[in-house]
Amino acid sequence: MKYLLMAAAAASLVFPVQAQEPTPIPSPGEIAAAAPAADWIAIAPSDLLVMDLTPDAAGKPRRVVIQLLPAPFSQGWIGNIRKLAAAHWWDGTSVNRVQDNYVAQWGDATEKKPLPDGLATVPEGDYVLPVSQPKMCAGRALAVCQPAANGLTSSDIRFSGAQSRDAYAGAVGFYRGWPVAADMQIQSIRPDAQAAGSTAWPIHCYGAVGVGRNMSPDTGSGAELYAVIGQAPRHLDRNIAVVGRVIVGIEHLASLPRGTGALGFYEEPGERVPIKSIRLATELPVSERPTFEYLSTDSASFARYADARANRRDPFFIRPAGGADICNIPVPVRAVAAK
Amino acid sequence: MKYLLMAAAAASLVFPVQAQEPTPIPSPGEIAAAAPAADWIAIAPSDLLVMDLTPDAAGKPRRVVIQLLPAPFSQGWIGNIRKLAAAHWWDGTSVNRVQDNYVAQWGDATEKKPLPDGLATVPEGDYVLPVSQPKMCAGRALAVCQPAANGLTSSDIRFSGAQSRDAYAGAVGFYRGWPVAADMQIQSIRPDAQAAGSTAWPIHCYGAVGVGRNMSPDTGSGAELYAVIGQAPRHLDRNIAVVGRVIVGIEHLASLPRGTGALGFYEEPGERVPIKSIRLATELPVSERPTFEYLSTDSASFARYADARANRRDPFFIRPAGGADICNIPVPVRAVAAK
Numbered sequence: 270m271k272y273l274l275m276a277a278a279a280a281s282l283v284f285p286v287q288a289q290e291p292t293p294i295p296s297p298g299e300i301a302a303a304a305p306a307a308d309w310i311a312i313a314p315s316d317l318l319v320m321d322l323t324p325d326a327a328g329k330p331r332r333v334v335i336q337l338l339p340a341p342f343s344q345g346w347i348g349n350i351r352k353l354a355a356a357h358w359w360d361g362t363s364v365n366r367v368q369d370n371y372v373a374q375w376g377d378a379t380e381k382k383p384l385p386d387g388l389a390t391v392p393e394g395d396y397v398l399p400v401s402q403p404k405m406c407a408g409r410a411l412a413v414c415q416p417a418a419n420g421l422t423s424s425d426i427r428f429s430g431a432q433s434r435d436a437y438a439g440a441v442g443f444y445r446g447w448p449v450a451a452d453m454q455i456q457s458i459r460p461d462a463q464a465a466g467s468t469a470w471p472i473h474c475y476g477a478v479g480v481g482r483n484m485s486p487d488t489g490s491g492a493e494l495y496a497v498i499g500q501a502p503r504h505l506d507r508n509i510a511v512v513g514r515v516i517v518g519i520e521h522l523a524s525l526p527r528g529t530g531a532l533g534f535y536e537e538p539g540e541r542v543p544i545k546s547i548r549l550a551t552e553l554p555v556s557e558r559p560t561f562e563y564l565s566t567d568s569a570s571f572a573r574y575a576d577a578r579a580n581r582r583d584p585f586f587i588r589p590a591g592g593a594d595i596c597n598i599p600v601p602v603r604a605v606a607a608k
Numbered sequence: 609m610k611y612l613l614m615a616a617a618a619a620s621l622v623f624p625v626q627a628q629e630p631t632p633i634p635s636p637g638e639i640a641a642a643a644p645a646a647d648w649i650a651i652a653p654s655d656l657l658v659m660d661l662t663p664d665a666a667g668k669p670r671r672v673v674i675q676l677l678p679a680p681f682s683q684g685w686i687g688n689i690r691k692l693a694a695a696h697w698w699d700g701t702s703v704n705r706v707q708d709n710y711v712a713q714w715g716d717a718t719e720k721k722p723l724p725d726g727l728a729t730v731p732e733g734d735y736v737l738p739v740s741q742p743k744m745c746a747g748r749a750l751a752v753c754q755p756a757a758n759g760l761t762s763s764d765i766r767f768s769g770a771q772s773r774d775a776y777a778g779a780v781g782f783y784r785g786w787p788v789a790a791d792m793q794i795q796s797i798r799p800d801a802q803a804a805g806s807t808a809w810p811i812h813c814y815g816a817v818g819v820g821r822n823m824s825p826d827t828g829s830g831a832e833l834y835a836v837i838g839q840a841p842r843h844l845d846r847n848i849a850v851v852g853r854v855i856v857g858i859e860h861l862a863s864l865p866r867g868t869g870a871l872g873f874y875e876e877p878g879e880r881v882p883i884k885s886i887r888l889a890t891e892l893p894v895s896e897r898p899t900f901e902y903l904s905t906d907s908a909s910f911a912r913y914a915d916a917r918a919n920r921r922d923p924f925f926i927r928p929a930g931g932a933d934i935c936n937i938p939v940p941v942r943a944v945a946a947k
Contacts (some may be wrong), residue, residue, distance in 0.1 A: 592775035
């Protein structure tokens with residue numbers, strides 16, 4: 270969580286601290302680390318995908334853990350992904366594409382492996398969700414205010430001024446631990462404003478996992494997945510399904526050799542990186558399940574953390590930015606001992 | 609330049625094109641490729657640093673080419689960097705730190721290698737430049753309008769509405785092929801608006817090269833450099849000097865194994881990646897000099913390119929974003945045959 274750019278490792282550990290100096294202002298990482306236990310929320314093992322690549326050249330294991338998005342976002346694709354994992358469909362497939370500053374993508378390179386029965390065909394409309402405004406209900410018919418079956422209300426999302434100047438959306442914020450965007454203006458989030466037709470959607474930040482697809486109206490089954498390994502490709506938002514994010518081991522994807530073919534595909538089959546297995550954590554023996562918590566994005570600790578990300582005042586910084594891109598406010602996630 | 613997320617390479621080359629279909633709307637890359645020769649500007653060899661890492665495990669060469677920022681930005685540090693390159697100071701040093709989604713950093717791991725004589729100590733004030741507004745001169749004393757010796761006028765920067773919603777600055781745009789930010793509001797860029805005390809600065813996008821430093825007031829000599837290999841760390845803007853950008857070979861840095869020490873430093877000396885040499889291109893034999901051009905950010909072609917980055921309408925996309933982060937509008941650079 271530290272971001273100092275020091276001359277070298279040795280020097281970086283020797284801070285010039287004077288006896289009279291006030292307590293240094295905590296860094297964002299220190300704020301998160303100091304958050305009370307009540308601010309941390311357990312991630313259900315049913316929301317974790319564990320991907321084991323074959324070991325690297327030195328024999329070191331390469332495990333990537335992916336957290337799936339919570340309902341109501343992207344549930345059609347996520348349902349398919351659970352079925353694919355349960356069928357062990359990805360075992361023996363591979364990472365086939367690594368494009369610098371963009372994505373690492375995996376799936377069946379042959380495109381001939383039969384998919385499990387019962388996968389849903391998800392419509393493009395599911396890239397976004399309707400957002401209603403419950404506080405507008407006073408004096409109106411309930412139906413006007415009631416969220417759609419798979420919808421959200423704007424009060425479900427924590428919008429923040431710190432990251433309100435977003436090039437891609439009228440508003441951005443956090444929904445149950447996830448960065449999301451909405452097409453309403455930040456002003457219209459006020460209870461007294463109009464939000465007819467507003468929608469919200471999950472966004473592509475570093476580490477986001479999405480569903481590869483062919484040309485529209487195809488939306489992808491979920492068998493072909495990618496993880497973002499560069500600048501947030503937000504132009505993909507609403508054009509392709511985000512289904513989760515890598516919470517451990519993104520470096521095993523981000524440090525792979527780049528493919529030299531078109532779009533970063535590996536040109537030689539031997540360059541592909543074999544996937545040993547992908548499992549829902551619920552399928553692993555309890556003793557082997559990775560367990561994680563995320564910092565509640567509704568907590569005061571998170572609000573302080575986000576403010577500190579937008580206004581770095583810890584010792585290395587001389588000028589706080591006064592704002593932060595939503596993708597530069599990664600939601601803290603930590604491994605915990607299994608309970 | 610293509611960004612499609614197709615099911616696989618083979619499928620991606622088989623577009624369902626119908627006979628009656630209108631000509632597809634060009635992608636940003638296609639717009640840049642079609643720009644007339646007059647819109648491309650040669651990069652002077654004196655502005656290119658050529659870094660050769662030792663070959664990779666398979667014996668393949670790893671060359672990284674860095675373009676230095678044009679005057680008047682960061683010239684104190686860049687003067688030092690030219691001296692360090694001329695002294696062959698980096699030869700035999702190494703990449704010592706690779707932190708995922710952040711930076712790859714190189715220099716002298718021992719911190720004991722003497723620096724060449726005559727390096728400047730650059731003040732923190734040089735992280736930004738004053739910006740004056742020449743069109744406000746009418747009816748005023750010339751001194752009010754004249755830019756400082758190392759200053760800019762706001763008309764030197766091409767501001768654009770497409771990327772105006774920036775979390776870190778009042779305005780962002782392009783200066784002679786480089787993304788820059790300014791602390792004036794976009795409205796104040798109008799000739800009739802006030803801009804007293806406005807400043808501009810180069811920004812940290814993917815591939816940006818900056819100067820490692822110790823705690824303030826140190827600003828770094830330029831001997832310790834890093835390249836951004838993840839989400840644009842814009843909170844470093846105005847806190848640390850940006851001096852250039854990688855235009856070729858960023859993958860040789862971005863795909864290096866991540867360091868497992870604090871801040872991504874390599875823990876074992878054997879993990880460091882040796883630097884064979886860093887040279888200004890002017891020091892290479894003419895026949896070996898890499899030659900490049902960038903697409904003029906003042907050209908109509910670039911304006912169309914930037915608009916297309918903000919509103920993807922090429923066939924894969926179903927919904928244009930209506931905006932783009934400044935770091936998602938990379939300035940096109942191309943290799944050309946030496947003249």
